[in-house]
Amino acid sequence: MSASDDASGPTLQAIVRRVEGDEATLTLFNDDVNREELAALQSYFDVQTVSFRRGRTEDGLPRNFLVLHDDEEFRAAASLADVFPAIDPNSSMLAASEPDGIEYPDLLREIDQSVFTDYGRRRMTVASREIEEHAYRHGGRLHAGFQSLSNAKPQERLYRNLAAADDVETHLYGAGDWTPPGDHVLHESDDPEILRSWFVVLDAPDDRDKRALLAEERDDGRFYGFWAYDPDIVAVILDRLTAFPPTAGSGL
Known part of the structure; x- marks a missing residue:
């Protein structure tokens, strides 16, 4: 059987x-990333139920800052530098062998x-x-x-x-x-x-x-x-x- x-x-x-x-939105504020990094971000979220957007604040600060929100409700925020290792197609996490060395971004846990x-x-x-x-x-x-x-x-x-x-x-x-x-x-x-x-x-x-x-x-x-x-x-x-x-x- x-x-x-x-x-x-x-x-x-x-x-x-x-x-x-979970229908949420992730907005990257005030970015100055290169094309490869931006393409990796867009590719990562294009195949999810999380919408990826770009935005700017009035003073242009802070740079390269991610905000996760649901409509107008704030859920989490982090710098792109903290999140990108889990999004990078060539992430060092692929070769991880020590569990205590894995640092998964808290922002992604909020999805x-x-x-x-x-x-x-x-x-x-x-x-x-x-x-x-x-x-x-x-x-x-x-x-x-x-x-x-x-x-x-x-x-x-x-x-x-x-x-x-x-x-x-x-x-x-x-x-x-x-x-x-x-x-x-x-x-x-x-x-x-x-x-x-x-x-x-x-x-x-x-x-x-x-x-x-x-x-x-x-x-x-x-x-x-x-x-x-x-x-x-x-x-x-x-x-x-x-x-x-x-x-x-x-x-x-």
């Missing part, structure tokens, strides 16, 4: 289709729920870093789906360090074409639902720390999905993941 035949809730792909994005429509693998990796870093700092069960476990090879050291951290239990999902080193609970599966999904889900002790990134690969290397900080949405995803029980590791 495939996982789609059991009673553990909607499939991962169905969850992606049901979630609606409660965002749908994205065309993320490549590099952008998916950077987007996952916020949840991985949060797991390291707050503990919990971290569920990560790589489609195939061999896709975790570039992140092997990071996940080995996460598994060794206090109060973190790592659950890795994917086709069993490789055995990741470290104290992980493996959920090996060649079910199409797993092979088409990329996810990082933190089941933290405190509801305020629960979060999830879930995406479906609709075209080769292109992902459609969302991230959310709503514990109810996280619970729906976790319920679905029970359809893929542990096959190896310390969870048996």
Whole structure:
């Protein structure tokens, strides 16, 4: 029996289709950035439910300042220098191996729920870093789906360090074409639902720390999905993941 035949809730792909994005606006004030940086910003938000705009203040200060708002309601602000490392297509976060060295911008955490429509693998990796870093700092069960476990090879050291951290239990999902080193609970599966999904889900002790990134690969290397900080949405995803029980590791 495939996982789609059991009673553990909607499939991962169905969850992606049901979630609606948080409609917010991010305005860059008084910018003097180069074309490449501006293009990276526009590209990052063009495929999200967050609208990106440019604006100016009367005195032209401060320079290169970002404000996140919903209609007229202020939500967060930060300098572009603080946010750009998570937006840069060549972000240093891609090669992160030490969880305590990940610095994810607080402003992006304020986007409660965002749908994205065309993320490549590099952008998916950077987007996952916020949840991985949060797991390291707050503990919990971290569920990560790589489609195939061999896709975790570039992140092997990071996940080995996460598994060794206090109060973190790592659950890795994917086709069993490789055995990741470290104290992980493996959920090996060649079910199409797993092979088409990329996810990082933190089941933290405190509801305020629960979060999830879930995406479906609709075209080769292109992902459609969302991230959310709503514990109810996280619970729906976790319920679905029970359809893929542990096959190896310390969870048996």
